Structures are given as C-alpha cells and as structure tokens.
Amino acid sequence: MKETPLSNCERNFILKAIENKERLDGRQSYDYRRIKLEFGIDRGCCTVELGETIVMAKVSCEVGQPKQTRPTEGFLYINVEFSPMAEAHFEPGKQTEQANEMARVLERCLRDSRAVDLESLCIMAGAKVWKLRVDIKILNYDGNTIDASALCSIAALSHFRRPDITVSGEEVTIHSVDEKDPIPLSIHHLPLCVTIAFFHQGTYCLTDPISREEKVMDGKMIIGMNKHREICTLQMTGNMLLNKEQVLRCTNIATVKIVELNDVLQNALSADEEARSSGKPYGTYVADFRKVTVKAAESPTHSMSEIEEEARSMQLDSDRMEESEEEVVENVVKNSWLLRIKESKANEAQKVKDTICSEIDEFLTTQREMSDLQQQSIVNNSSKNNGAKGQDQDAKTDTKRKRNQNRPKKKPDTQSTAKGESLDSATSQTKKSKGKRKGK
Amino acid sequence: MDVILSKSEKIFLTHGIEEGIREDGRAPDDYRTIDLELSVVPNANGSSRIKLGNSDVLAGVKCEIGEPDPGRPNEGKIIFNVDCSANAGTEWEGRGGDDLEIEISEFLSKAYSNKSCLDLQILGLIPGEQCWHLYIDVLILRNGGNILDAVSLAVKSALYDTEIPKVLIKMSEKGQSEVELTDNPSDYIIMSTENCPIFVSICKLGKGHVVDATAKESACTMAKIVSAVRKDGMITASQKKCSGSLQESSVLEMYEHCRKVGMELNKTLISKLSEAKNAPIVGFLA
Amino acid sequence: MAAWELLKDQNFRLDGRKPTELRRIETRLGVFPNADGSAYLEQGNTKVLATVYGPHEVKGGRGRSNPDKAVINCQFSKSAFSSSERKTHMKFGRNSSETNQHLVQALNAAVMSHLYARCQIDVYVEIVQSDGSDFCACLNASTLALIDAGIALKDIVTCCSATIVDEKSVVDVNYVEESSGSAVLIVGLLPKDEQIAYMQMKGRLHADHLEKLLDCAVEGCRNINNILKERIGEHLKTHSSHFTLTRPATPGRAERSRPAIA
C-alpha cells in the first residue's frame, strides 16, 4: 500500500493554525503530549507512548571480540525499525532513510556522548567484551519518534541488567540469573532528545510534532541533552535555513524540556523499582504535561517569554551548579520542578483567575474594549470561583468562546506583529541577562 | 562508459580501422599519451596515478601485517581490490560498477598469481604465523576506453613506488617470535617489480585490430583479447572478451601482437619509473 | 612531547595552526571534462574530488521525478587507501547513506532547484585522502562542482567544523583533533545572509559553550567562503576569454534570450 499524501486543504489548515499559535490537539507550542512509560517483565525492555506514538525498545547483550583499535571498549549498537504495524505503507525489513537517520542520531546521542560506559563492558582486554544492542521498534506512528525513542532507549538501558561474570585466567564464566544477580550497566548521564519542528521558513517552531505537523514542517532541529545542560548531539534536518539566534533559542527550549523529560524518566524508573519490590511484574508511569502548563496554554504570546524566562532562570541555576557539587545540582533542578508542580496543583480558582488576568493583559496591549471585557471577566471570575472543580473545563471553554467572539475585532496582522515583538524582546532579554552574567 | 552509436557511425569507424586511419589519426598500434605520477597518496605505502588518454586511474598499496596462507607459510599475500568511482559517470552509481570491479580484480590476481611476477617470499615474516599483506586498491576515476591497460600500468607503478617498512623479529620471553617495526621511517624494503605484467588489450574491428581502443572504438569492438605480458614477452594470463568469435589464425596473430606491444610498453614504463620516483608531486591540481 | 607543550603554551595547535586558522585550501575546477561539472579540493591533507552530472532526465522511472523542482542525488564514497588505516568503504552502509542524505540537505538549500523541474542532479564525491573534516571538504567540493556545472545557486554554501581543544574553540578540525573525543560541530552556511543550512554536533558540550563554538564555526565558514570565492574568480578570469566572442555583439540578436520570469 502506498502512503497517502496530506491533502492541500489539510496542509493549509495546519499551517494557518500554527500561524495562530494553535495546534490540532489543542496543545501549546512547547507542550509535550501525554507520556507513558511501561517496562517489560524482562529487564531492559521498555515501551514509551508519546501521545499516539508507541515505541518499544529492547536491550540485549552478547559476548564478542573488541575492535583492534579499541581493545578495552565494548559495543553499543542501535537498530531502529519501523514496524509495518505502525503504518500500512511501512515495508517489513526495509531500512528506510528515516530509520537510518534516527539510528545514527541516537547512536551519536547515546554512544558518542559516552552516556554508557563502554569500558566497563570489557571482560578481557583485546579478547572479550560485551556487545550491547538496542532494538527500537516503532509500533504506532504519530510523529516525533526520535524523542520517544531516545527516552525509551535510555530508560531501557538504565533498566537493563547484564549477567554477572567471573574471570579466572583465560576462562570466562557467564552466570545465569539464578546463580548470581545480574548487574546494571554503568551509565554516566542520561541524554534525552528534544525535537523542534520549524514552519513558515523557520518563523514558527513547535516541540513534539505529530505526524501531520511533521508532514507540513520545513525541517527540524534535534537536540540531545542531559539535565546538566550538556548538549550530546545536534542535528538539523530538512530544507530550512536558520540563523544563530534561532539555534540558540532551540537549545534554551530544549533545556526546559529536558528537565521535564528527565523527571519523567527518573520517576518512571523509581515507579518500576517500587512495583517490582512490591511483587508486581513491572511498573508503569504516566506524565501529562498539558496540565502542568495550562496557564501557558491560554496565553500564547506569554508562553514564549515564559519559556525563555524559565531557561534563563535555569541558566542562572546552572551557573551556580558549576560551582557546587553534583548533588546540589540535582536539588536545584528538582526544586524548580517541584515549584512548577506546586504551581499546577494550586487552587483551581486561582488558575482560572490567572487565565483571565492574562487575557486581560492581552487585551490591554491591543487596547480594545477593555472596560467591557473586564466586566465580563469579573462576572466569569465570580461564577467560576463559586463553581466546583469539575466545571473548570467548561469554564475554560467558555472563556475561549468569548475570546473567539472578541477576536474578529482584532486585526490579525497586528496580532502577529505584536507576537513577533514580544518574541524579539524575549530573546533580547535573554541576551541581556547573559551579558550580565558575563559581566559578573 | 556505455557509448551508443548509430549504424553508419560504426561503419565509418570500422572502415577507418581496416584502412589504418583511426578516428583520432592514430595508427592501429599507437597508444595515447600516458601521464604517470608516483606517490600521489601519502597515506599509502605506494601509489600511482595513470592517465591514459581520457582514462584516469589511481592505485594505492597498503601494507598490513597478517597471517599467511596455510599452504604458503613463507610467503606474503597480495590482495587486489578495484573500485569504480561514480565520478566516472552515472552508470557506476550505487552497484553499477560492481561487475566490472570484480572482473578486473579477478583478472589482476590471476595475472599476478604466477610466482615469477613478484617475489612474495620477501613479504614473509614469521613462517606460518605472520607476513605482510599488500592491499592494492585501484580507483577508477574516469573511463575513456582501454581501462584494463591503464589499471595494470597503475598497479605496476604503485608496486614500484611501494616502500615496505623493515621489521625486526625478536624472541619474546615466552619463546615466541614477535614482530617489531623499526622506528626509522627511511628504513624500508623495495620489491623488484621488473617482472610485473602489464595488460595489453587488442580489439578486433572488422578486419583490422587496434591497441588502446577509445570508448567509441570499444563500442564497435567485435572481439577483444587481453593478455598480461611480462617484460620478457611471457604471457601470464589472458582472456577473450566481447561476443564475436575469432579464427585460430587471428587469435595467434593477436597474441603475437600483444606480446610485441607488451614488451615495448614494459620497456618504456620501466625506463620512466625511476625518473618519476624523484619527480615533484602535482596530484590533481594540474 | 616537549615541543608539543611549547606549541600549546604559545597558543598553537598540534599542527602549528592558531585556533582560528584554517588549513591551506587548494582548489581546481573542471577536473573531468566529460562531466557537467567537477572540482578538486584540498583542505590541508583532506583531499576530495566531486563530480556533477546533470541536470538531466530523472533516472529510474518517472515516478521519482518532481514536477516542481530538481531531485538532487548524492553519493559519497571514500577510497580504501584514504585514511592511515586501510578500510574498505561500505557504499550502502548506514554512515554513507546518512552522509548522502546530509549532502542533499545542504545542497538543496543552495541550489535554485525550481529552475530544474523534472530534472535530476547527480553529485558524486570521492575522498581521495582523509584527515578530518571529511564532510566539510565534501560539501565544499560539491559546491564548487555545481558552480563548474553552471547550475544556479542562491549562494556558495560552505561548510566548516569546530571543536574545543584545551578550552579553546578551534576551527577546521583535523583528524587528531577530531578523534580526541571532544565535541565537534559542523556547520554548513549560506554566507550571504548568514543562514545555517546544515548543522550537526557530536560529542558532549555544555549548552553555554555552544554560542562560542557556533561563532567559531560560522567564522570559519565565512573565511572558507572568501577563499573559495577568490578561487572561483581566478578560474573565471583565466577561462572566460571565449565570452568576448560568444556574447552577442548586437542587441537585436540577444533579444531572443527571453527573460526567465515565470
């Protein structure tokens, strides 16, 4: 079966929506979809669901000969396969360009950044080493397979236990699981990937694109990074042109997103440990970011600056980090994360209030029928404060509708330029802050 | 390169050869100008570049220590590998050149399999355990006809240029022999390449036959005989190519022709090689 | 070793270059007259041949052709004797197919492919000798070959690598520096508008250092671009005498060459 191309009207619709900072699934530009990690009964098997995208990784190992040039290093081989299950047009066993590219990016991200300690995989120098193999299978395809695969493979590698061995002279005994407890791999850091898709010649960018967005994008920037803000790989693909500022902005976005993803990974791993120790066969963990950033979701213009702000604060954090010990580093990151969680769990009414306040701000900037709206929103505000938690959703749609009613009054161009300005100001802000730091 | 010609073009070309006037004015046993350069690839132990008319070939020799063949414990090994670069034309893209690559490398190993061509004993280090492996990689950059002759010239020149590092054989504490490379880079051995064969291809077009056929002439060739000729006129390997059939008398005639041309070609090449060894390297910049 | 330390103290690199100094660049256009375009490029000891065939009719069925623009097809290969250790190059391996893809990506940014609807442009690159920054040399040579073929380009896409040695960012990385394990950034740039058409980084690098390294690579691209421009200019000058005769003498005849306004 051949691949069905995206219809032109769909294409235009998606592009138009992106121009208006809206996405098909109602997410905000930099939101990830719901992430679910599920570990297998076996060690080293992990499934990641990123929205509808499903990726499965399985780590296996065998003993083999090392390279002559690197006699004390083991191997890490990554294989990516698009299962015909994921799309009817994927041919079984065929190495597509896309799979090839993914495998190379992941290899650079995990192997060339020395995330997995390959020297610890050496059994006997020059003769025997462990060969690790990560098989990644895309079971359901709905875009952003790289981020999902990176998360999945590093989770599987962290989860994996290799058989224990005893070396006596020239002989190597590999112990079965019953004889000796298998041992975990030595992993130095946890690199994860964030993909940023670009549209309209690089004017708009999104994280975690779904497949329909991927079909209309100009290109993407894949950033592999760990929580210490160390970039592990960078890869620009597709037909687009970026300037330096855009590249640096990408890394700022990635910095924020990596912290989120890293947290998901850590929580999932500990969830699995917990489940296993309590006798369950395996553990699962679900994270939904859309709730966390609800505030941002309602005011698109603010989200960008917000994320930049966050990146900036994190940069400041990291400056402190470099001076202090590693443990402190973790704490700082965790604190900033906890802060956000707290924020999200805060009083529902407060949230709604914030939303409306931000709306008011928006309207203030465009200076249109301010008083009228304020009255409206005050009415809304009071009504929602009275309302129960369950009504929150309705309330939001309510405000949205009202906003839509108001929208035609605004000129679309002014809106977009206003956004552009705010973006620019945001970047200049970051620059300034950097300058300050340098000054110190 | 595949050249398509119309029927009348072929007739014009064939008649010309029968009359002894080739398309470019050469006589039937004239070669085009051969450009020779040695040591073009610094990363190789020996290398050469041969331009024969429009054909362009690069050959590199690399020495590595490996195990000898069990049947010949005292000898080294030579391994031929031919690569048809896509640079030569779109038809060699991807797997396009594979067949030709195998054909040429097989013919090269056949021609060099005769013991008298190259002294392989000199490549032996520790009998039965270690020896030199000479990897001879040929890169065909442009195919302007008569590629086989050009390849053989390049291989012979590259071997002439090859400097094999000298090694010391020591006895280790365990009583095993060990090979140690000398630190001095100017300490090397050179093989005698006097007896290395050169290919001579003779193409039969109509009633005449020619050496060093151009791409167009190859396209009208009915039968072709390729022989690997040593400087003393001995033929170490030969093959007949193309679809046409040959009578016994013309086969013999062509072989004789091969021998004659081959001896002359060997003589000219050998005389030029020593000169080329000391010539400055120009490479692809000229 | 002592000499090495001395070099390091004096702010020199292992091969005696300053951090922002490029290796010597030599070029030659039109190496193979049978091709539509060809170029040879030396970047220090990395030596590359590139050939362009086309634009021509799409090969392998009309299904592959694009009615709006050209299909660019790249094939990269590396001769067995190119590096210090002999290695037969896998034409269909993962790495080479990735390199092909990346070359296409970078060239697509420069080629005005809408002018060559339904056509195919083949770019073949052969590394004759390798000493680091292979991809950069390949891309630079491909650009030169495209120019030699008279294919319309928006700008001369140039590529340069950068890495960090002893906490200093250095440009145009050689093999020794490349294999030292620190992060290597490769940038393909359209210098006219300073637009990045290709970017790749491997190895680990703190995000704060990215800007510095990026600046370094971009600067390198700009310098390479200036050198290439100069070389193309020289080539043009020595080979353009025929224009004095082929260019139209009277306006009347030239009017036939209609403008390419769509």
Add this chain to the structure above:
Amino acid sequence: MGICEFGVITKADGSARYITDKSDAICAVYGPIEVKLSKELIDRSSIEVQVYPKSGNTGPPERLVETIIRTTLDSVVLTKYYPRSAISVIVQLKHDFDLSCVLNSVCLALLDAAIPMKTMFSAISVSKSDLDNSCLNDSTMNFVLDRNYKVLTSYSNGIWKEDELKLALTFATKKAESIFEFYKSSIERKLLKEERS
C-alpha cells in the same frame, strides 16, 4: 484469564493487546486494503500475517506461527467478501512467546477491526501437567476451537497418547468456553465505552 485492551495501535483499522500470565502480545489488523499485484487473488482477499519476536529478527519459529495463523484465518475470515484486497495481520510480542496468546490477540484485533468472520475462535495450550499434576513432561498441545468447539487447527509438541489427547480436548473445550465469555465481555465493555463517548 488475562487482560485485553482494544485500539492500542491507533493507525490500524483494528488492534488489541492481550496480556496473560505467560505472555503479552499486540496485534494490529489493516484491512481490507490495497493488495500488491503479485499477491492479488481474484475471488477473495489475501491474508498477510507477520509475527515479530520481542527482539531480534523474524526467524523460522515466527514463520511457523505465521503459517498457523494464516491457515486458521483462511478458514474463519469471510475472505470472499473482499476480492482483490488484502487483510494484513501484524503481531508484535512484548514478552515470551506463547501461541495461544498470539492467536487470541489476533481474534480480538479482528473483532476490533470488524472483519467479518464465520465464527470467533479461541486458542488454548494444554500441557501434560495441566491434565496430570504429577506429570513432569513438558509436552504441549495447542488447539484452536471455533464457537461450536470444533477444532480448527491443532499443533502439538512431544508424545501424546490417544486417550490423553481426548482428555486434553475436553480440557481445552472447557477453557475455550471461558475465553469466549471473556471475548464477549470485553467487546461489550468496548461497545459501552464507545456509546458513552
């Protein structure tokens, strides 16, 4: 009995994940879809089956399972309704291999994809130890039974005596009953859920 989840593979026309104590399999069904010219059948649709192990490549054991699934489906699926088309069944194992689990996941996925079938089917593995606790023999017998408890396919390992086979069949029939019950309740749940949304 196990856990069943429908619609896991959203891109497919129907899919199901079936988890038992022993195994865990995902099955996706695409169909009826366009068929390759070489596989086209004039009077019915062709059934393509692909089975992928949890890691590594498809090998001979998977090929065997593919054949078993195909022969079972050939007799169950009403292929003549969709001439010149293909029904593609893909199974991905997430844990150890178990034939009955794979086959049941296929049946559930076909139900989800609403591919017309003559009858539902259930697969049961019976090992000798199921029949006789004292038996340490690991011979297994796999039955695929239709709605009327008639045997569609069977596949055995080890040595089985005739009377043992009969015993195994009655055991399987009993188990099949509960599996069909399970199918029914799962489908009911799924339909209810769809109705609600």
Add this chain to the structure above:
Amino acid sequence: MSIDIRLSNEKLQHESTDFSAERPLHLVIPGDIITREAGYMRGHGTYMENDVLYASVAGCVEKVNKLICVKPLKSRYTGEVGDVVIGRIIEVGQKRWRVETHSKLDSVLHLSSVNLPGGELRKRSEEDERMMRNYLQEGDLISAEVQSVYADGSLSLHTRSLKYGKLGQGSLLQVPASLVRRRKNHFHNLPCGASVIIGNNGYIWICPTINEQSDKTGGFVTNYERVNSSTREVIARLMNCATALAENMVVIYDTTLLCAHEFSLKYEVKELIKPDIAKEIALLTKQKIHNNDY
C-alpha cells in the same frame, strides 16, 4: 608503434594571455550583487531578493537594454527556437522520438515534424506510425532545428527541411555548448575537404563533404560506401582540432576551426592528440582571431 609516457609535472606551462583587457568582462559568482538599481529585468543566471539583483551562476554578465543575464562558463544546453542542434535518438515512442541533445531534459521529435520519404506534404498514416523505427532507430544521429520550447525547458525539434535529418557516416564530437558561437549558418562545407555541422547544443558533426544537390535527401537514403583515406585524414584532423579548441576553452565556429586546421598542418594528425601540441594550436588560434578582431 608509438608509446609515449610522460611525467605529470612535465606538462608545458604556456603563459595564458589575457584577452579580456580589450573588452572588459563583468564577471560574477553566485551570490554576488549585480545591481541594486531598480528597473532591470531578471534574466537567466540571476535572481532578485529584496530588490537587489544577484547572480546565481559563475560567469559573465550580459546586459541587453533592461535585461540582465549571467552566462555561465559552461552549462547544459538551453535551447532557443531556431537553433540548429544535433541529437541522438534514444527512444522510439508513439508518434514521436525522444532525442538526447545534452539539454537538461530529453527533447522530442514528433512524427509530424519530420519529412518522410516520398514528399514533404504527405499525410501521416498509421502505417507511418508502425514504420517509425525504420526511419529512425535508437542510436541514430539527426540534425534538426528547435521548433518550440516547452514550459519545463524541454525542446521540440523538427527536421522539415532537406538539410536536416538523419546523419550518415562521420564522427561526432561533444564540446561545451557555451563555446559554440551563434551564427547564421551552422552547416559548412570546409575548403579542406570535409563538411561540418556545429550544433548549438555543443555537438559537432564532421563528415565527408556533402554534395549540395544529391545528398539532401533528409538522410533516409544511407550511404555505406567506403570513405577514401585522404578524406578520413581530414576528418580526423578536424576532430583533433575541435577537441583541442574545446579543451582550451576557445570559441568554436567555422573560422576558428579552419584557423586551427591551418596551424595544425605542420604536425601529423596523430600528434595533435598530444596535450602540448593541442594547447599550442588552440592558443595560436585564439591569438589570431583576437588580432583579427572577429
């Protein structure tokens, strides 16, 4: 038997004389600004961005009134109506032939655009369609004129004049199309004893002298008679001269070809393939035509 092996560094270094000084050329490379002034028309080899006209190829700027073009040193042939081209049939299709003319896309020759044997105004029948391969088959060479240029740049050819049609015995040579000078006539019977057709697409056909009256049959009567040795030698000499001119980037038209032929007479034909001699002849020719200021 002649075998000539030379070392690469032995190549003669002729100092190249700069002729461009007489008529200064405006040379540009891709990305160079041609003009910032408004009001110019964008021609081939240029593009407009933010009201600035840039070059997209490396070559020479040509300004004709308000139209600015950049002509590259060499490129694939871009056809214009009325050009004389030489092409090779590569496919026989339904009612048309596909012709390779070294342009970016294959050209077509419609059955309706050829003269069929037996009269110019004969109606094309189904019989003719079946017989197409008998007229022109794969590999055959034709001379033709560009009838029209399609939107995608591919050419439609015609041979509806008795001077065009299938080519018989002779030699074909391919040179960069940019070296061919556009002339009124591209068919020449040279006084040295051969005919030459210089196609605008860079294909040059050299053949025994065409007899004006009897040979103009549209090429459907093929002559397989042996060509005599002296003619052959002239053809070979002309071939080598044209190759020498092309390799040294000297413009090619009847005058330069004759000029080179004249200079070559002091050498034997086979000596002309030696790169040094070829270069010498090309440079002499170049000098001469510049001095005469053609």
